[in-house]
Amino acid sequence: MDPLALVVSGALAVIALALAWPVPVVFARADWPTHAPARALLLWQAIALAGGLSMIGALVALGLGLVGLHPVWGGVAYGAALGFALHLLGHLAATVVSVARQRRRHHALLELLSSPHPTRARTRVLDDGAPVAYCLPHGIGSLTVLSRGLLESLGPAELAAVIAHERAHVEQRHDLLLVAFRAWRSALPWFPIAARAEQEVTVLVELLADDRARREAPDAVLARAILAVAERRPDAREAPDPSRRASERVRRLVPETRAH
Amino acid sequence: MASLGQLERTVMDALWESEAPLTAYDVIDRITATDERRPAATTVLTVLTRLERKGFVASDRSVRPHHYRPLASRADHMAELMHEVLGDADDRRAVLERFVGGVSPDDAATLRRLLTAEG
Numbered sequence: 001m002d003p004l005a006l007v008v009s010g011a012l013a014v015i016a017l018a019l020a021w022p023v024p025v026v027f028a029r030a031d032w033p034t035h036a037p038a039r040a041l042l043l044w045q046a047i048a049l050a051g052g053l054s055m056i057g058a059l060v061a062l063g064l065g066l067v068g069l070h071p072v073w074g075g076v077a078y079g080a081a082l083g084f085a086l087h088l089l090g091h092l093a094a095t096v097v098s099v100a101r102q103r104r105r106h107h108a109l110l111e112l113l114s115s116p117h118p119t120r121a122r123t124r125v126l127d128d129g130a131p132v133a134y135c136l137p138h139g140i141g142s143l144t145v146l147s148r149g150l151l152e153s154l155g156p157a158e159l160a161a162v163i164a165h166e167r168a169h170v171e172q173r174h175d176l177l178l179v180a181f182r183a184w185r186s187a188l189p190w191f192p193i194a195a196r197a198e199q200e201v202t203v204l205v206e207l208l209a210d211d212r213a214r215r216e217a218p219d220a221v222l223a224r225a226i227l228a229v230a231e232r233r234p235d236a237r238e239a240p241d242p243s244r245r246a247s248e249r250v251r252r253l254v255p256e257t258r259a260h
Numbered sequence: 261m262a263s264l265g266q267l268e269r270t271v272m273d274a275l276w277e278s279e280a281p282l283t284a285y286d287v288i289d290r291i292t293a294t295d296e297r298r299p300a301a302t303t304v305l306t307v308l309t310r311l312e313r314k315g316f317v318a319s320d321r322s323v324r325p326h327h328y329r330p331l332a333s334r335a336d337h338m339a340e341l342m343h344e345v346l347g348d349a350d351d352r353r354a355v356l357e358r359f360v361g362g363v364s365p366d367d368a369a370t371l372r373r374l375l376t377a378e379g
Contacts, residue, residue, distance in 0.1 A: 109341045112268060113337060113338055116266075134356045145345075162359050174357060179354050250370055
């Protein structure tokens with residue numbers, strides 16, 4: 001038995017537990033991420049990565065500590081470490097493949113059903129009355145899609161803000177983050193923090209993209225664009241984002257609350 | 261020269277507009293009437309094969325020349341696309357990033373107040 005390995009294992013287990021529960025709960029309730037979404041995204045990645053690695057590390061160290069004393073239990077700990085690592089990597093691979101397949105299909109549909117924007121590169125126009133704007137990450141061929149309804153309901157300034165927002169998603173590769181956190185959640189469906197992390201990351205990338213749009217357009221213009229799209233949704237009954245952070249997106253644009 | 265993607269769209273539109281299955285030559289006749297340039301038969305056959313591989317077109321190879329028909333209507337595909345865009349399925353969030361998803365009534369009211377205040 002190696003006492004040092006057992007101490008290390010215990011310390012890593014404490015870190016893993018802290019990262020699995022109290023740390024993310026406190027973090028998700030904090031206000032500062034609304035104003036510093038880039039830092040918050042980095043912290044979520046660090047929590048997820050460090051949480052997974054310390055969990056695996058704790059099991060490996062446990063195996064190391066036990067293997068001299070009790071080879072069978074040592075082997076079980078090693079096996080659990082390997083199994084957990086493979087479980088996480090397997091879900092990551094499956095999510096990457098499934099998302100890529102859906103994007104390929106969506107891309108093919110867009111090629112048939114939308115037309116190229118007359119002046120903007122990598123932008124397609126969808127002949128639909130609902131005002132929608134989105135980007136479809138697709139390796140180097142990412143597309144921004146605008147609907148006819150959107151072009152009709154927004155002025156040039158609002159449209160520029162929407163496009164800056166979508167371009168930020170593409171350029172900052174937010175799709176990689178969303179896929180990674182989606183995979184983490186699908187690997188740990190019984191773990192509420194994984195779902196919480198995915199929700200937070202989904203909103204934080206919107207805040208980040210908004211920040212980019214706010215550099216190119218006044219807050220009121222972005223607010224007008226958000227309202228125009230939100231109000232003319234064909235299925236307005238869609239549930240708002242469950243995260244409290246989603247409201248922050250709107251509140252950030254309102255002067256009184258922005259002051260503090 | 262039209263890009264392959266553009267040609268795919270034109271060919272698919274011709275198939276959607278036609279009541280009956282079309283051969284590659286029928287397709288060329290129809291898309292040339294509206295588009296002047298007459299694409300080569302091999303090009304159109306390549307496009308049809310690509311569309312078939314992507315699951316948009318089915319071919320009847322028991323007759324010569326082969327006949328091609330769309331697997332679903334334009335409206336069906338449009339519905340599929342919009343469902344994916346507007347749908348609230350969890351998967352959607354990872355596949356594409358939409359400008360605005362749901363905004364709660366409270367938040368919409370906040371925005372409206374802001375915009376009236378700023379006139």
